[in-house]
Amino acid sequence: MSIFYFVAFLSIFFALMTIFAKNPVHSVLYLVITFFTFTIHYILLNAQFLAIVNFIVYMGAIMVLFLFVLMLLNLNKDTEPLKSNLVKVMGVIAGMCLLVTLAGSFRVLQATGVDIVENTEIGLVGNLGKVLFSEFLLPFEISSILLLTAMVGAVLLAKNDPKNA
């Protein structure tokens, strides 16, 4: 039980470091640590396959993509645009208002939370695959089209056009 609170504290700490770090490269590295703590959360929730996918896709692929773009554009602390303190304070206050609103609405919610099912198998590959390929077959196929579209779009957008360059 205490593992959850410890890991949750780590996640919140590194998430805060992500948005408050001055150097963008440090920001990306803190976000990688945040995603690693999320992987631990998935393992604690018995979602073993999601933990592996989160580890490979988020930490391995997406974060490396961010890091590559940061390094490609040669961004560091000196090129970091600064926002005025007034806007920062107002942003933090607005965020806190959102949090208070959410927490206030959750007080009405009567989540019991102790009715955890003993079935520890639902997070395994076989079980998820059965659901994914029977109940969610159409969304699965559509998401493949989404990924293809994104790939074509990214290549088209980032391609250096010799006529306009």
Add this chain to the structure above:
Amino acid sequence: METIVQEIQGVPLNHYILFCSLIFTIGVIGVLIRRNVIIIMMSIELMLNSVNLLLTAFSAHSGDPSGQVFVFFIMALAAAEVAVGLAIIVMVYRNTRSVDINALNRLRG
């Protein structure tokens, strides 16, 4: 395996909801206070991940694998979003030599 089950049995669902909304709020604050486009996109990733974790928590607490399948779709969507978004950032940087979000406020046709 048994110890892990006992581990999460002690954590009420309310605490997961609060924790995920806290991470979501941190993402919102990151979007509001930063001007670097890449860090804004990273904050969006943070928000998507908090939603993923909450869906998984609901799925584990109700014993229904559908929640975890939704997480797959969100992950595919996040990957597509990052690819297109970073391509747009690279293109904008090539034109304006900056990743400042304020450089985008004078869009011309």
